[in-house]
Amino acid sequence: MFETHATRDLEGWLSLFSSAQMPVLRQTARRLDEARQHIDRVTGRDITDIVLQDPLLAIRVLAYIQSCGSKRLRSDITNIASAVLMLGVEPFFRKFEDPPTIxxxxxxxxxxxxxxxxxxxxxxxxxxxxxxxAFARHDMNVEEVALAALLNDLAEILLWCFAPEQAIEIRARLQSGRTLRSSSVQQEVLGFPLADLQLALCRAWQLPELLTMLMDSRSAHLPRVQNVRLAVNLARHSVDGWSDAAIPDDFAAIESLLNISRETLLARLQLPPELVPRLAAPQTAGAEGSSRRA
Structure with missing residues (x-):
């Protein structure tokens, strides 16, 4: 575990996270070990499916790919499937053998x-x-969009892993003041919002520009970025249930992006039947007590 200090500046946090050995989920380590035992039957798709369930393994794979090969070749690797194909099955297992777990x-x-x-x-x-x-929108590379959503909160995940005291303090402040903005509290505790650290990490690890753009709210006018942003927002607002006051706004924006009805959206979300009647009718969001925004 790394010792951390509240006075660390953005460059200090960037150096801390860049030098850290990324852990993975215990379930991921178990699945990798099981796949390794049947390496003669494992395909690149099998490996990709494992990686795409774990944001920390996903960033390890992308960062490694970006550290080797030509710049032109690296620019073509914007999803995990392509990265695994470039590495090969056996080299992948050699590179990511016995990872530490979260x-x-x-x-x-x-x-x-x-x-x-x-x-x-x-x-x-x-x-x-x-x-x-993205699939519904006939996006040309669905996995790019899904990967960007998976990595969108990477900086927060790293904070929990390597600076848990600061992560706990941020969460405690947000829970004590339900109308506070996450970015403002992060600024108070860290000296900058986590979005700034996220983009700094993308640059430091030389992640493909396309992936960085998909995670950057400054490109919010682009449909692919809207796809990522709306997925992140709905996941954030629904993770503790479907009563958050911001969800009607989320639904309206998703319906507009996909050009679908509320009924179709709820069917796509595969919600429990008992929730559907309450969520089926469009509601007025933004009322007093609505969820804080990041």
């Missing part, structure tokens, strides 16, 4: 472990939404 890293910090697992669950949900909507 559960072991945070074994003595149960509150931080719960926090990071909650964020990862949220990113997994966002990735599923983004994939489904």
């Amino acid at each position: 559960e072991a890293t945070l074994s003595r910090k149960p509150q931080a472990l719960l926090g990071v697992l909650q964020v990862i669950l949220r990113t997994q949900r966002a990735s599923r939404y983004a994939h489904d909507w």
Whole structure:
């Protein structure tokens, strides 16, 4: 575990996270080990499916690919399937053998472990939404969009792993003031919003410009970026249930992006039947007590 300090500046946090050995989910390590035992039957698609459930393994794979090969070749690798194809099955397992796990890293910090697992669950949900909507939009590269949603909260995940005290403080402040904006609280605790660290990490790890753009709210006018942003927002607002006051706004924006009705959207979301009647009718969002925005 790394020692962290609240006075660390953006460059300091960037250096900390860039030098850290990224852990993966224990379930990911188990699935990789099982696949390795049947390496003669494992395909690139099998590996890709494992990687795309774990944002930290996904960023490890992308960062490694960007560190090798020509600039022209690296620019073509914008999804995990292409990265695995470039590496090959056996070299992949050699490179990512016996990774540390998040559960072991945070074994003595149960509150931080719960926090990071909650964020990862949220990113997994966002990735599923983004994939489904990109497919519905006939996007040329659905996995790029899903991957961008999976990695959107990477900086927050890393904060929970390597600076749990700061992550816990941010969450406590947000819970004590339900109308506070996440970015403002992050600014108070860290000296900058996590979105700034996220983009700095993308640049430091030389992630493909396309992926960086898909995670950058400054490109929000582009349909693919809207796809990612709306998936992230809905996952954030629904992770604790479907009563958040911001959800009607989310639904309206998604319906506009996909050009579908509320009924069709609810069917795509595969919600429990008992929730559908309450969510079926368009509502007026933005009322008093609505969810804080990031």
